[in-house]
Amino acid sequence: MRRVVKQFSHTKIIFLAALIVPFLFQTCKGPGGVRVIKLGHGLGVTHPVHEAMEYMAKLVHEKSGGEMEIRIYPNQQLGTERELVELLQIGSLGMTKVSTAAMENFAPKIQVLSLPYLFSDDEHRDAVLKGEIGQQLLLEGENYWLRGLCYYDAGKRSFYTKNKPIESPEELKGLKMRVMESNTAINMVKAFGGSPTPVSYGELYTALQQGIVDGAENNPPSLFTSKHYEVCKYYSINEHSAVPDMVIISTKVWNLLGDQEKTWLQEAADESATYQYELWARSVENSLAEMEKAGVEITYPELEPFRKAVEPMYEMLKNNQPELYSIVEKIRAIQ
Template identity: 75%
Template structure:
């Protein structure tokens, strides 16, 4: 069932995606919520450039950052009705449209980066990318969104005990919400674009995200404690509206898919460099960065896996498949 927000309807009158460029040019609009210095934005600009080069200008992708066209949720809804061509979302956001993809939000699912990459680039990753097509959303490629850790305003989080009683901003994801509850915190979904103000005003006491997002959003100006426990490695996904995709011919689809794949390789390199720079610059800015023992956090979320085994047996089988990947 598609849900439309007021923002979606207002934007609907402004957005025409396919065949709105100069004569003979296929113009596709891509909106997202990140700033222009974020490595994910840079990768999508790279993708747009490669599409234009491959098609010799016949297909062009125009990138709109900083929630210019709506929040992440609104952008997904606009894709569903074909009023926007492409966007980047956290795989956690896709859970509402493709429930099986929530497996990627399971805490401490991957053994290490190599294990994660094998899963996402293999058959399981391809299967999950296609899960949302019945909801008019086609996954093209995964981007590295690093590992998510806690940042807070008043104290460092060295164990799950330190999270008890805190209001923690979380993604609009059942799995993320349940994880925060397991740690004893109050999960509070807040739009990424509104989070800085929410932290300032005390609507939330902290949040969880990767180093580049914490740095480029400047949330570190409010939150001076970053506890790198790396509880999840939720990837980003570049998605396209099937209502737009199905208007493309095979050659146009090939250009876009190839450019998306190339942009992912580019983005992974940017991401690694950005993580190092972000941590370095935040430390200079007075952020206390710690590396707590992940063992207590892992133990705290084991109950999620046990409940999954009972309530979501098919999903738990996917977990087992992921764990078996060598």
């Protein structure tokens, strides 16, 4: 396979690298022989993903006896999710967190994890991600210099809006709904009848305020920690997808690590994922309670109309991308 940077401007990547490489490049051992890996992400410091990453950094330090260090830069300090992934591809940043929905731009097979109503329940999702299929998908981006270390729970995504609750797919008609830069997410909102509008997560609060979009879709902790609920007072829990997050490392950085360093990092990532799942469950409960206190109207629409609305997506996949559809069939067969 010809190794290329998919979807993104080569000129832009070079520009970003010229600006940030001197600051970021830490793949060689620093003073005292400490291996430093820099990790950037776009979430706030109160988000359970950030807390889990801090735990991972702590574990790396402990396991290595101080020979390895992960330095974390939250809140888009080093760029948007898309820009951070670009920096990983050229080896200028060590690690980041990315939604698997965004990863489909680099490794097409990963898009199956973004399909609406793919998993029957949480146990089914966990069996898939921890099993052979999930582990294979972690490595799907290696041809594009991106290696998955583990999955983090990103919960279930539902719609939140400014002016009215979404009780059925029909009520999305004519609404501009923010989506991630994911063809699967775009096609899903179209199937529901809405108008999908990709917007950077960091720019979404302003886009909602200014009416650039009428709403968005995300999980409870992200809606709460981003304070989007200050603008959107309706949260309709239709749980259309359970798109996981993925902690990824640049293969350019990974390949410079010694075998023992790789073991320390992988073990820390796996243990942080277990911790993150626990944090996530508590965060969902707390986020919903706090948003209700803040006056958000939380509703639970009937799910069957939403499921029926997206059935054509599976038929299209079956007819046009049989290789991907075969993965869907394997996922559905897992008990």
